[in-house]
Amino acid sequence: MLFNSFEFLLFFPAVCIIFYALRKAKYQNIFLLLASYYFYMNWKPVYAVLILTSTAITYGCGLFVEKYQGNKRKQKAYLVTSLVINLAILFVFKYFNFINESVFSVLELFGVRWTVPNLDILLPVGISFYTFQALGYSIDVYRGTIKAEKNFLTYALFVSFFPQLVAGPIERAKNLLPQFHKEHPFNYDNAVEGCKMMLWGYFMKLCVADRLAEYVDAVYNNVPQHSGNSLILATVFFTFQIYCDFGGYSLIARGAAKVMGFELMENFRRPYLSLSIKEFWKRWHISLSTWFMDYVYIPLGGNRVRYARHLTNLMITFLVSGIWHGANWTFVLWGAWHGVFICLDNLYRHYFGKMKQDKPIAKLISIAVVFLIACFGWIFFRANSVQDAFSIIGKIISSHSGIFIHSNTQMAYCFLSLFILVAKDIKDEYQLKCNFMHSRYSVVRYISYIALVFYILLYGVYSGGQFIYFQF
Amino acid sequence: MKKFIIKFSILAIVIIAISSVVLFGLKGNPDAYFLAWGKKVDAVKNPNRDNAVILIGGSNLAFGMNSPLLEDSLKMQVINTSIHAGIGMKAMMDEFCKYAKAGDIVVLAPEYGHPYGTWVGQEALSQLFSIYPYIWKDFNGLQWKTVISEIPSSLSMKKDYYKYRLAHKKPKWNPYALSSFNDNGDVVAHWDKPKETFPHNKPADEDKFSEKYFTYLARQVKELQNRGVKVIIVPPVIEKTSFIAVQRNVKRIEETYKKYNLRQECPSEVFAFADSLNYNTSYHFGKQGADKRTLLLVPIIKKYIGK
Known part of the structure; x- marks a missing residue:
């Protein structure tokens, strides 16, 4: 179900x-x-x-x-x-x-x-x-x-x-x-909070993930026919698609449990606003990252070993994480890609100390760099084969003739939903005072619920089918 | 808990009320494709009509018939009731079969997806329901499930219409319009348009195969025959490549027809046409395809006239 x-x-x-x-x-x-x-x-x-x-x-x-x-x-x-x-x-x-x-x-x-x-x-x-x-x-x-x-x-x-x-x-x-x-026993606050989480989870899944999937599937399932520009856009879309597909599922799961009074752990915490790749992995699929940390990385010796061994432990953990996702070399490469950047991040900290990211511009650049690294990694994750992944990378570098637009309307829906998603993540991350579903005014709250329900009904995709992570 | 249920119910009622107003209250596109349903019902319902050939099926009939040509060949009125396979064979047969009278010939051309769950409808049923809510009278549980779960698509259809209307823009031409039908109920507006590219059909999931569909079909056929209506079951017309892809489904359907004593007039491959004749889906054909299919049907139906 x-x-x-x-x-x-x-x-x-x-x-x-x-x-x-x-x-x-x-x-x-x-x-x-x-x-x-x-x-x-x-x-x-x-x-x-x-x-x-x-x-x-x-x-x-x-x-x-x-x-x-x-x-x-x-x-x-x-x-x-x-x-x-x-x-x-x-x-x-x-x-x-x-x-x-x-x-x-x-x-x-x-x-x-x-x-x-x-x-x-x-x-x-x-x-x-x-x-x-x-x-x-x-x-x-x-x-x-x-x-x-x-x-x-x-x-x-x-x-x-x-x-x-x-x-x-x-x-x-x-x-x-x-x-x-x-x-x-029934708890009103839990039930309300759970419903809100489920509602936002549905938005992420139906309005963002499944909407973006239409473009991503059209491009990634037919790589030879698409230009580098289209592949770049599809990769960026997939970056958000996978976040909203899996993050949306996790939120619905946590919301459903909360309605019944159970607390499940947070699984995603605005990962694309991370300042480093290390931080990204503290915000992305948290339950799996901490599982690997506790049951693979630490038993291997963690960081209480020689430095070279420490880096090897990190690399092994990420390779295992890659293969956990699926029986395909593309996932191994995806794990290796992140493993390499985690090691580089560690090396930098080891030799130069923590990077200064106090100024907004430094933060912005860091966020952009982490986002680009994550984006590039998703190419391996989404590609149907290793050969496809390298052909996509080759095209992204070499071919930039035009861009595939499947439908202007669909594109508008994609960007509108993405805008809402990013705005909410930024608001939550920096705790900006602009509450809708959590407003203290009930009118604002109720209008927000109704507006979101109708947004989902009107702009959601209902033929998207199952969640990506079900296959793992 | 009471507080939560009350507040949740109020919210649900507001949402249902707004949706109902949008779905049933707001005027929709006057050239909507599904408005053809009303015209087709009127044509079959007409008490003064002579005996007729009534075609029932999915869009393989809507986009694959030349009814005037069939009329000329049979010297008998032809009413093509088909619109969209997604309405489901059940809703179509529930509606049109009740107006068939002794001496009529009902030709059924269900699509290969129908026994695999779509006989109780898909998105199209929900869209039809938003225009003709009275059809709920014959709904079973599965059809209600379809209609409710497809409400978003019906709302979206209205939204798209108003989007163009408010922008005073004409939507891009497509054949899915009331004005695309001829008087007999065939879609003909695309006959002078070039073939479009589209994905070929994939086999349906065997787990979804429903024997209930055949039970329903057998019951309806028997009821029609008892009323003096002749019933002919023919395969749908489909492009060759897709036909080959769904071979396993076709075989199972043919075997199940036999099991329920339902006779298909000819082997399914007779109506698998060259890909070049298609228009924009595996089941939609241009004029050449429609003519070819019509001429194949002539001798089949002729056998039943005067029988």
Whole structure:
């Protein structure tokens, strides 16, 4: 079930009404668990078995890890069991065909024939998200950061909680699990705030992401026919498209959870207003960045090692982050691109100290530079193949004849929606005093709600389909 | 909670009220494509008309027929009721079949997407509903779902009209206008226009295949036959490349027809025409294509006249 579907329009209010009618945490949790599985099974019911498997394994291993406290060897064995089984499932469904094809290509170079056939399976929606969330729990229990959850149903809900099940935020057990132990009586302020977040999330998805997608798809799916100018515009559009697609989803997810009284972590904090690439990664897909920081970068030694090793750790973390996004060399290159700039940023700080960015012009230049780096990286992310990515870069450098405009009206809608988005982000970033949906005057607030609803109805794209990050 | 529900309801009522005024209250484009529906209903409904050939289907019929040519060949009135496949076979058959009378010949040419979920309509149904709200009387749950979820597109249609009207500008010519139809209900305004480029059709998702569609079709056909109406099912006309792409869907549709004792008059490939004959979509043809299709239909329909 998609957040931007008719089914969700009926599903969500019904879930909220029943949820609040149940009052007791125990019943609320059982109901939310059923609702979450129903939500997920709307895609392909059989894949619910995978979540259940992942849940059962991490739950069982968690209990055993806690049981054998003091016996590091046994604890490690259970942790490794949990990691291996979960990553094996992820490997089979997400990476097998990619690795198989890559091995085939390499062996072919040496004249060796590799005959293992590809698997004819669809990638289960959100598999990387819930697998990582469950793995985070296993590692936290092993580290002793949290206690193992004793109630299987509560734990199952932690893994499958519908607002964040298919595209995050990848929640930490220490944040989300305790919330399932509390009762959730209706809270007016939470409900209102949640609805506002959902409304803005829908704006980001339907009016910005899906509107820009029309242009981006037209250009990126037909690279040879387009000039460098069109490719530049499409890349800039994609930069905002992916932000609004994923940021919009995260906001709807957080809003939906908030309506029911749950706090999910912030996933995006105006990333394109970052002053450095390091800061960008503190604002972009925060739940994943911090996951990699806690469970990959720090176990590798983080920055408490020799400097060269520290840089290597950073690079490895970003390469893994790239491959997490998808089984394609384009994602590896995207990860490497960011890894290189993170290392350069680190080198600069290491040798010259923190860059001075006090003056507005310095800030503006920094924002522009980070934006350009991010833009360029998205070329690898969006391109259909590595070959396509380099052909796009080649064209951007060499061919500048004309620009493709699919429709003047559509372009006007794109820029109008982008203007609203950027204005809101700037207002939030610099805390400018011009509130609409948060005005203290109810008339202003209500007019803002109605205006935004109609903007979404009139200028939204309703055939855009699913969210980009569902495929990861 | 009561406070929230009250405030939320007030907001929802205001939004629904404004939307309703825009959708049903504001006058729309007098040359709107979907206004053809009213004319077509009147033509079929006319109690004084002679027996007629009534064509029902998607835009493969609207943009792929030369009804005057068919009339000449059959010596019988032809009413082409088709407008857009997105209205859905259900809404079209619910409306037009009820006015078919004994001796009429109903020719059904559903598109290949219809059994794959679109038989209950798409965006077009919502747009038609905003002009002719009375059609809700025959709606089932799925059609309501379509209409409600497509409200934004109907609002957008009104917005686009007023955008041009307020700017005193004439929108760019396109064949989707009431004035594009001839008296029989065929779209003919594009006949002198050059072919446009468009994407070929892709196969429909087999998961969306609906047996309910065939149950509905079989029930309607039986009901018509009981009333003395002759029913002919023919394949839609489609460009060759798209036909090849949707082969798997076509095969399944043909097999399911047999399962429900619905007889398609000829193999589907008979109506797969050369790509060069198309106009602006896989199902839309220019004059040459429309003539070719009409001439193919003549012997099929003739078999039923006087039977």
